[in-house]
Amino acid sequence: MRFQLTEDQSALRAGVRELLDRRFGREALRAAVDAPGRLDRELWRALGDAGFFALRLPEADGGVGLGLPEAVLVFEEAGRALLPGPLVATHLAAGSVAGAATGETVVAAADGRLVEWLEAADVVRGAVAGAVPLRSVDPLTPLHRIPAPTPGEAAADRRPPDGGETHTAAGSRPAEASAHPGSGADPGAAGGEHAAGASAHPGSGGHPRAAAGGRAAGSARVGGGSARAEAKPRVGEAPGERRQATQPPAGTGTGAVGADGTGNPAPDPVAILLTAAEQLGTAVRVQELAVQHARTREQFGQPVGAFQAVKHLCADLLVRTETARVAVYAAAVTGDAADIAAARLLADEAAVRGARDCLQVHGGMGFTWEADVHLHLKRAWVRARRGGGGTESEELLAARLAA
Amino acid sequence: MDLSYTPEEEDFRARLREWLAKVLPTLPPKPSPDDWPARRAYDLGWQRTLYEAGYADVHWDASPTLRLIFLEETERAGAPYVGANFVGLLHAGPTIAAEGTPAQRARWLPPVLRGEEVWCQGFSEPDAGSDLASLRTRAWRDGDDYVVTGSKIWTSHAEVADWCELLVRTDPDAPKHRGITWLAMPMDATGITVRPLRTLAGSAEFAEVFLDEVRVPVANRVGAENDGWRVTMVTLSFERGTAFVGEVVACRRVLAELAVEARRNGRWDDPVLRRRLGRLEAEFRALWRLTQWNVSGAEASGGVPGVGGSVFKLRYSHARQELYDTAAEVLGSDCLDMNRPWVLDRLSSLSYTIAAGTSQIQRNIVAERLLDLPKGR
Known part of the structure; x- marks a missing residue:
């Protein structure tokens, strides 16, 4: 047992941090806040070139050939940097949607009744008929709400779990896209969604543009060529537990399809894990911000971090972060659905409570638009709603406990 | 990141499991929690069983991973807890192993491993809890002995212990962390009074220990005089x-x-x-x-x-x-x-x-x- 980062993994994380510092530093972050809803396509392609989306595709298919443990490290850094965009959806589509692997194509995905980055996306996975924009609490995450079907429509609207996929022409209005779900869907990609998370290969389904996934092979990439994916069971599965991987256990009130009335499939465990990794990154960042402030801000003639009331808030930030970290990393190694559910609960807690405590440590500055704290908190709130929210994970763990 | 165990580690686990399945049914019934002498005998008996099977020193010499497997498997199998052996195996023993002289290691470590002697801990005092370094139990040199006067609190197993790992103040004028010395005090020495403390759970899990001019040989000092705080930190990190x-x-x-x-x-x-x-x-x-x-x-x-x-x-x-x-x-x-x-x-x-x-x-x-x-x- 060597449950620590390998040298390659440490190097990978450092490489991604360096890339994001350079390409999405504080100025770029604040510029993004001032232009809500705009996705930086150049940055997106740079992420593609760096292997962000093709990370887990086999090298033979033009991917980086790494595994989930490496993916969570990369998504941790994305979360830490507050990187905007449908990162998880595009990463998961890399094996089945043309251009996703290289960052040419931006892929959004319906998640329950919500969809992030609908207008900016080239391809939308899942049923998003009639989606209407929300006034998103997070200036860095545009959101649409997918309406609940009326009772009469519900049956007709129900779709198989492998759902539909909507391609939108660049710059097309979302109303058009959602008015014709499935129209223009690429026949090669349709039906590929369900498997995309864990094991899809580019080109499966004969998608002509998927070959573009190999375009960046050989270029400088995060992780380099020496890192190896570690052997692991299929994601979302415990031994002898194929069913629970993609389906919440019976009695939790959700089936694989349509509990939210949208006909969209139950959340992919990998999507939940990568979201947890982003939450971990937020927890790390708000801890850094809180501690930095506590060390430098002086009141009563000493740094506020010398007061135990403040110091203990910071210590709790670290404890929550490190507990979430091991849960996320272990879930990436085992791929077990219950480990992923645990990781999600702890990472949500570390991010949301961490951001709240960070805000408190900042005092009045924490309540301002200029401080970045609110951006971390709001993003953590958005991510905490993904995949049915934490109650789904609590129910899954309870069911495992009683099994 | 690798959560799998090596073949050697898995082999250690398998052999341990097999041994536990064989030996646990042969153990005597667990004693009543209020019967301290019976608890001592039971806990020492278990340690002796471990010793004879070659598992006694797993806390000291085995790799951290083997220790993890040992603790995991013994708990899973419902094996007895470390109990009265706790201070000897996890506090005092590791401290003596790290800081003691060859003679001290030879005197004190084998009886702990063989399940022959019980240790207790004399660290906290009524006025030195979280602020342990402010402890005031005094020790004066008198020939080849230290003479110790003061009181200790929260001392588990004090009634049945053979030895006490004791922190005393040997230099009251030095900064508080620099005037402390670590002593092994024989619990049968003259001048020791043990008063059991009842916890809110109703049981007598620990005691107050009063020391009135107790003589402890200088040879029982582990580490240098006034270096006891550093010696102690070794122990606490083990815990x-x-x-x-x-x-x-x-x-x-x-x-x-x-x-x-x-x-x-x-x-x-x-x-x-x-x-x-x-x-x-x-x-x-x-x-x-x-x-x-x-x-x-x-x-x-x-x-x-x-x-x-x-x-x-x-x-x-x-x-x-x-x-x-x-x-x-x-x-x-x-x-x-x-x-x-x-x-x-x-x-x-x-x-x-x-x-x-x-x-x-x-x-x-x-x-x-x-x-x-x-x-x-």
Whole structure:
């Protein structure tokens, strides 16, 4: 047992941090806040070139050939940097949607009744008929709400779990896209969604543009060529537990399809894990911000971090972060659905409570638009709603406990 | 990141499992918790059994990973706890092993390993709890002896111990951390009075120890005079390393039992309680991973447990209390009945955020040593 980062993994994380510092530093972050809803396509392609989306595709298919443990490290850094965009959806589509692997194509995905980055996306996975924009609490995450079907429509609207996929022409209005779900869907990609998370290969389904996934092979990439994916069971599965991987256990009130009335499939465990990794990154960042402030801000003639009331808030930030970290990393190694559910609960807690405590440590500055704290908190709130929210994970763990 | 064990480690686990299955049914019945001499005999007997099978020194000489496997498997199998051997095996023993002379190691370590002698701890005092370094029990040199006067508190197993690892002040004029000395005090010396303390759970788990001009040979000093604080820190870091491995395994078993009980009595249908149990399952899964992470870190750093132990202890002590508070919800009004399972454990869990460094002291350690925040009030 060597449950620590390998040298390659440490190097990978450092490489991604360096890339994001350079390409999405504080100025770029604040510029993004001032232009809500705009996705930086150049940055997106740079992420593609760096292997962000093709990370887990086999090298033979033009991917980086790494595994989930490496993916969570990369998504941790994305979360830490507050990187905007449908990162998880595009990463998961890399094996089945043309251009996703290289960052040419931006892929959004319906998640329950919500969809992030609908207008900016080239391809939308899942049923998003009639989606209407929300006034998103997070200036860095545009959101649409997918309406609940009326009772009469519900049956007709129900779709198989492998759902539909909507391609939108660049710059097309979302109303058009959602008015014709499935129209223009690429026949090669349709039906590929369900498997995309864990094991899809580019080109499966004969998608002509998927070959573009190999375009960046050989270029400088995060992780380099020496890192190896570690052997692991299929994601979302415990031994002898194929069913629970993609389906919440019976009695939790959700089936694989349509509990939210949208006909969209139950959340992919990998999507939940990568979201947890982003939450971990937020927890790390708000801890850094809180501690930095506590060390430098002086009141009563000493740094506020010398007061135990403040110091203990910071210590709790670290404890929550490190507990979430091991849960996320272990879930990436085992791929077990219950480990992923645990990781999600702890990472949500570390991010949301961490951001709240960070805000408190900042005092009045924490309540301002200029401080970045609110951006971390709001993003953590958005991510905490993904995949049915934490109650789904609590129910899954309870069911495992009683099994 | 690798959670799998090597073939050698798996082999160690398999042989241990096989041995436990064979030996546990042959053990005598567990003694009553109030019968201290019987508890001593039982705990020493178990240590002797371990010694004869070659497992006695797993706490000292084995790699952190083998220690983890040992603690995990013995807990799973329901083997006896370390009990009265705790201070000898996990506090005083490791300290003597690290800081003692060859003669001291030869005198004190084999009887601990063989299950022949019990140690207790004389660290805390009525006026020196969290601020341990302010301890005032005095020791004067008189020929080849130290003469010790003062009082100690929270001393577990004092009634049945052969030896006490004792911290005394040998230089009252030095800064408080610099005037402390570590002594091995024989518990049959003249001038020692032991007064048992009853805990809120009703049991006498520890005692106050009064020392009135007790003579301790200078040869019993481990480390240099006035260097006892540094010597002590070796001991404390051991306590925060793998000390809770067995308990995490036990907590996960209790959690599964709670689910069974809740399904039996119908409270499982309450979604609030069910989700609370689900969240606890997440918590204890993570605590197990944190243990593996810390053990792997200790393995990489040559076996020294780091500050990661403070992170673990903060989270674990809170989680344990939440576990037994949730058990009370599962029990309903039966949680007021001391004859029901988990009710006594709920009371005992209250000590976890206090003993071996309060949560507040642990937060200071985390903030000052890991986050580099300034010392202050």
